[in-house]
Amino acid sequence: MSDRIKKAGRHVSQNEGLIFEQSALGKRGIEFPPLDVPAVDARAALGAAYAREGIERFPEVSEIEVIRHFTRLSTWNHAIDLGMYPLGSCTMKYNPRVNEFVSRLDGIATEHPYQPQELSQGCLKILKMLLDCLVEITGMDAGTLEPAAGAQGELTGLLLIRAYLEDTQGQPRKKVLIPDSAHGTNPASAVIAGYEVENVPSDERGQIDIASLKKIVNGNVAAMMVTNPSTLGVFEQNIATAAELLHAHGALLYMDGANMNALAGVARPGDFGVDVMHLNLHKTFSTPHGGGGPGAGPVMVKKILQPYLPIPVLTEKSGRLALENHRLKSIGRVRAFGGNFGVLVRALAYVLAYGPGIRQATEDAVLNANYIRNNLEDVYDLPYKSPSMHEVVFSDARQKKNGVNTTDIAKRLIDYGFHPYTTSFPLIVPGALMIEPTESESKQECDLFVGAMRAIAEEAATNPELVKTAPHSTRVSRLDEVSAARKPILRWRPCPSGPCLR
Amino acid sequence: MRYLPKSPAERQEMLVAIGARSIDDLFASIPAEFRLKAPLNLPGPMSEHEIIEYFRARAAENSCGYTSFLGAGVYNHLRSVVTDSLIQRGEFLTSYTPYQAEISQGTLQAIFEFQTLMCQLTGMEVANASMWDGSTANTEAVLMAERLTGRRRVVVARSLHPEYRQVLDTYTRNLGLRIQEVGFTPSGQIDAARLETAIDNETAAVIVQSPNFFGVLEQVPHLGELAHAKGALLVTAITEGVSLGAVRPPAGADIVAMEAQSFGLPPSYGGPYAGVIATRDKFVRQMPGRLAGETVDTAGRRGYVLTLATREQHIRREKATSNICTNQALCALAVAIHLCLLGKEGLKELAEQNLAKARFALQELEKIPGVRRAFSGPFFNEFVVELPRSVKMVNAALLREKIIGPLPLGSFYADLTKRALFCVTETTPRAEIERMAAALRQILSKPV
Missing domain, CATH: 3.40.640.10 (Type I PLP-dependent aspartate aminotransferase-like (Major domain))
Incomplete structure (x- = not known):
């Protein structure tokens, strides 16, 4: 291993097959208290037509084998707890452990969504306090904590717009405008909300192009969805003008709050014309990504949209909190049982830890991104020069000349002990390197990252093959994604003749 | 702040390195009228200890100490x-x-x-x-x-x-x-x-x-x-x-x-x-x-x-x-x-315990005059019971016995008032099933 790889070293990585391959008849990893009522035979209780025999090839393993199996698997992952995870637009910040602890308390984790509300005041107070905090942070008027993730927040927000337009203008209109730099969930959500999508090109600075917006805004447009800061990590200078323009035509402004980590405590979407927005609690508010979820996607709205919020709605009467299910104008329910409560608990714990000091987190996140930009812009191409906020987007234009692309650089970064940045997004930057360090990185970690990125730039020039075949230090090398998609193997199946050793 | 890994001197050093006079320079791209002039009005900051205390206090306002017969899509089962x-x-x-x-x-x-x-x-x-x-x-x-x-x-x-x-x-x-x-x-x-x-x-x-x-x-x-x-x-x-x-x-x-x-x-x-x-x-x-x-x-x-x-x-x-x-x-x-912990045998035993507990509970309930199962089809660990009184009134009385009663179906089905959906899993001890049945018998024996 090259001596300039400072952060990572090799160590033994345990081999581990699939859990099904370790199974042997009669083992188990959990035992129950003995049954204290008369036993029942499933066949007798349900009848032969309904009763099931044992499940063929269901795993049979002991407790220690389960512990070893999943512990070994875990060591094959990179994680925030191991080091910088600079995925742009994902906000991979520290996930405080106290958040995990409080979400598991008896009286929190144990509560049933249908238990009487007089026995749920603690849960409801948590919801109320979080909602109040999010109102203050975003500058909006009200909100719902129900959506399960950002994409469901988007859908909810668009359904609110739809309901508002139908109610006040008699029809929901036809189109939603979405910039070409947007996340893929934006157009996908718009379609489920029953809208056509019109893509809006960005201007030469990667910003909303007011001149072209003027040409396309008309009575058919229900809303525009804007990510601010944009996916280039740049504040939308024209956001308030865009809002005025939309409002003048009776349309609304939706803000994708995926990048709220650049704004918390510094500026509020409610102040610059946003009518409705979602937050990703698993980004800005530190709830763990967990390998792809769970998240939560609260939606915050201005007063005009409040009557349409999904049920249940949190209300307060003489000091008692309640969830109300009867709202004449509500868009209905978007998820059963009110939402990912356990995630909301973690997010509140995060806000309470900072209080008004949340601004410091935002400042540090922006400082880190600018520090990295400053230290890399002489070796990587920076297609948009606008000031960066919480993330910076380079392109692989210089390295391409030696046949090295953004994916190669990303894979080589693994050898240096870092998780790759986001590759190939936003789509308006060909060969994008989208880097978001978050506030959770020390100067030392940022310096190591800068050192690694500079070393790779040099390798790309002097030894491109080394970069193109990276990573060289992982359990597996680059995987064959083409054959995985051509002949999908999506589940384990037993080999026909006994145990299968591979 | 304990989550932030930078000293004041390091922040200054980084600002100098990028040629910024102050941190505010980095937010200059936000139009001035939209930059907050005062700190947000948020509760906190809190230490780890205070956060735990806050959530413990909220937990204490919930249902600890109650036995529940609720299911309806969310189930209490033993976890390892x-x-x-x-x-x-x-x-x-x-x-x-x-x-x-x-x-x-x-x-x-x-x-x-x-x-x-x-x-x-x-x-x-x-x-x-x-x-x-x-x-x-x-x-x-x-x-x-x-x-x-x-x-x-x-x-x-x-x-x-x-x-x-x-x-x-x-x-x-x-x-x-x-x-x-x-x-x-x-x-x-x-x-x-x-x-x-x-x-x-x-x-x-x-x-x-x-x-x-x-x-x-x-x-x-x-x-x-x-x-x-x-x-x-x-x-x-x-x-x-x-x-x-x-x-x-x-x-x-x-x-x-x-x-x-x-x-x-x-x-x-x-x-x-x-x-x-x-x-x-x-x-x-x-x-x-x-x-x-x-x-x-x-x-x-x-x-x-x-x-x-x-x-x-x-x-x-x-x-x-x-x-x-x-x-x-x-x-x-x-x-x-x-599921790996459960394995083939554990899953079967778990399911059969649920079958047994639910049947035991139903038998206990059906011994009470005026209480009978509402539907005749085969069931797993939930069943609907018809009561001679409003389920909400019965549940209010059960609460006084520290029992969270069954789900009143009337809140979802206007044609199913006085019907109650019970769920009984392996987590409900026999003694609690018997205590609930006894409490229900007591409640129903009193004049309305």
Whole structure:
């Protein structure tokens, strides 16, 4: 291993097959208290037509084998707890452990969504306090904590717009405008909300192009969805003008709050014309990504949209909190049982830890991104020069000349002990390197990252093959994604003749 | 602030390095009128200790010390400390969606195992990496059936969870899908005769739940035949996964939409849980959500990747099969770990304990004058009882005995007042069942 790889070293990585391959008849990893009522035979209780025999090839393993199996698997992952995870637009910040602890308390984790509300005041107070905090942070008027993730927040927000337009203008209109730099969930959500999508090109600075917006805004447009800061990590200078323009035509402004980590405590979407927005609690508010979820996607709205919020709605009467299910104008329910409560608990714990000091987190996140930009812009191409906020987007234009692309650089970064940045997004930057360090990185970690990125730039020039075949230090090398998609193997199946050793 | 790893001197050093006079320089791109002049009005800052105290105080305002007979889509089951300690390993907890396969093999292999376990449980051929919950999985299954058939009508059992039906309604209202509901017979099962007439050549899917909202098992194979006879698909929702340890998987279903909360996930006042979509191989390209697949690396070693991504929003944008991005990966991992701990024998024993407890509870209740089971169909661990009084009044009296009573069905079905949905699992001790029955007898013996 090259001596300039400072952060990572090799160590033994345990081999581990699939859990099904370790199974042997009669083992188990959990035992129950003995049954204290008369036993029942499933066949007798349900009848032969309904009763099931044992499940063929269901795993049979002991407790220690389960512990070893999943512990070994875990060591094959990179994680925030191991080091910088600079995925742009994902906000991979520290996930405080106290958040995990409080979400598991008896009286929190144990509560049933249908238990009487007089026995749920603690849960409801948590919801109320979080909602109040999010109102203050975003500058909006009200909100719902129900959506399960950002994409469901988007859908909810668009359904609110739809309901508002139908109610006040008699029809929901036809189109939603979405910039070409947007996340893929934006157009996908718009379609489920029953809208056509019109893509809006960005201007030469990667910003909303007011001149072209003027040409396309008309009575058919229900809303525009804007990510601010944009996916280039740049504040939308024209956001308030865009809002005025939309409002003048009776349309609304939706803000994708995926990048709220650049704004918390510094500026509020409610102040610059946003009518409705979602937050990703698993980004800005530190709830763990967990390998792809769970998240939560609260939606915050201005007063005009409040009557349409999904049920249940949190209300307060003489000091008692309640969830109300009867709202004449509500868009209905978007998820059963009110939402990912356990995630909301973690997010509140995060806000309470900072209080008004949340601004410091935002400042540090922006400082880190600018520090990295400053230290890399002489070796990587920076297609948009606008000031960066919480993330910076380079392109692989210089390295391409030696046949090295953004994916190669990303894979080589693994050898240096870092998780790759986001590759190939936003789509308006060909060969994008989208880097978001978050506030959770020390100067030392940022310096190591800068050192690694500079070393790779040099390798790309002097030894491109080394970069193109990276990573060289992982359990597996680059995987064959083409054959995985051509002949999908999506589940384990037993080999026909006994145990299968591979 | 303890989460922030920079000293004041280091911040200054970094500002100098980038040529900024102060941190405010870095926010100059925000128009001045939108920059906050005063700190936000937020509670805190709090130390770790204070945070714990705050949440302990809230927990104390909830239902600790009560025995509950609630189910209705969210179930109390025993969980092992093993599951929770494993999912709190930082490598699982603090990693992202496994797009970079070489350093995400742990998550990817675990998803592959989860997919396999879901196939084994449901009897289906392929399952995805998880959906947000059972209600959204059910809705996505309906949208999937619409894409597969190109038809615009959906027939839904009234015995499908009422909140699942509400979510389906919210999603489909603007998409031009027409929904028709079909009621139930005295057995508690869907009215098959009415169902047969409701299905026509425009029907994309029939949606039933089994065990259904009343705890009653549906005759799924027969319902599949009715749907297939008109070219419609059968979607089967399952809210109580533990039933699959004793009950035949839904043969005849084309898509299974399951809530996997019962396997190692706490009720947590509504979430996070783990939804599942499982289906037949031939439908996989219309499936929503992520999928992990097996492949090999450049040296021929077995490994796993996210695959068939051309269905998904980050590639297909407005033409994607769904808008889902973040799913419930860590919850799915907990489910997989819990199922591995259970194993074949544990799952069977667990299911049979539920069967036994629920039957014991029903027998105890039926000894009370005026109390009888409302439906006659086979049930797993939930059953509906008809009471001689308002369920809400009875529940108010039970609360005084520190018992959270059954779900009043009248709040969801205007025609089912005085009907109460009881859930009894392996977590309810016999003594508590007997105490509840005695309390109910006492309550009903008093004049109104």
